[in-house]
Amino acid sequence: MAKTVIIGGSIMGSSIAYHMAMAGHAGDIVVIEPDPSYEWAAAPRSSGGVRLMHGLPENIEMSRYGQEVYKDFARLMDVDGEPGRFDFKEYGYLSMVAGAENVAIVEGNCRVQNAQGVPNVVLDAAALAKRFPSFNVQGIDAALHAPGDGFIDPHAAVIGFRRKAISLGVEYIQGKVVGFDANDTKVERVVLESGRRLDADRVVNVAGAWGPALCNMVGMKVPVEPLQRETFYFETRAELEDMPLTKDVDGVSFRQEGAGYTAGFTRKDKPSGFNWDIEPDLFDKIIWPSLANRVPKFESLKLMRSWCGHYALNHMDGNTIIGPWVGGLENFYVATGFSGAGLQKGPAIGRAMTELLLHGEYQTLDLSRMSYQRVIDNEPLVETGFTA
């Protein structure tokens, strides 16, 4: 029987599967995912941050639904009748800025967030030093503080959605999509690496940073490319107060993780494409000096390990592209371009895609401005809020 074929079973694919199943349509979809361990997927390699620190109301509302779902995740994803543990670590987010122009941007974003009912505040350097005594606040003019934001275990989030979707009857096929059979208007079949061909009523491409290559196979051009981002885990014996996920003025960010901290740095000037090598000296030459400058107790840290993952970076405007391929094959859908904010949007994208597939329109949160139409029109929808 022809079905909706979901390509990629990580946070987006499994959230769509969960929402379709909860709407009573588990039998109408199939999820294709090559790797049930999700070793290379971006989601488990992410920082796990869930924040309402955006400048666009759609992004605030998507992350708000993300927070609601993740705060209640153990109960919602319960399969055996005994919810396991899933923590939403509400340590907050902090975005530091310098210079009048950047102060004006965070103040503007804070006003949008407050108007959406989000109780974020802009702190000046003195208030920041008082709130977090471990910071050296030199060179900082203001910081947007989001006390209700936090982070989760991203691998557990993927597995939670997947496990629940399967328990509700969704079929996952272990395989890799390598092509499509299409006529002039529609995709008819999805071709797997094994040679198997699956009839498809509709196709939803949520293959993360691998998604643009799949779009290319049917001739759809998306302004999205893989961008490598490294993460470093370190520990220190020094005692510090609980810290929010903090982004410094130079782009270096860090947050608490278990007995230590993770730190990262997004270099948008890096060549795009998949690259699994950690840049030599990046930690020693850029990240550590920055950390030690901002938190002098980090002078004595010990680097324990590092890894990298890939953003699906939308280089047009850094924002989500969701919906059918406007002007192209009518049953080919995408959700891509999440850059550094897809984990928190996963629940909302699952809900939104389910609404599109079942009703042909959004029913809760209107994401029309994020359709492919703006790519055709070359009209960027720029997000001025926190970008990781």
Ligand SMILES: Cc1cc2nc3c(=O)[nH]c(=O)nc-3n(C[C@H](O)[C@H](O)[C@H](O)COP(=O)(O)OP(=O)(O)OC[C@H]3O[C@@H](n4cnc5c(N)ncnc54)[C@H](O)[C@@H]3O)c2cc1C
């Ligand atoms: C270092 C780092 C830090 C981040 N920090 C955050 C953060 O703090 N907060 C936040 O919200 N977001 C963060 N992100 C972004 C977030 O991880 C992504 O936006 C999100 O994981 C995207 O989910 P996805 O399901 O689209 O893609 P992925 O998680 O990458 O999953 C794509 C899936 O598609 C599968 N696939 C690939 N090719 C095929 C094929 N041909 N056929 C079938 N399946 C295929 C893959 O196996 C994979 O499982 C971060 C990302 C990185 C790299």
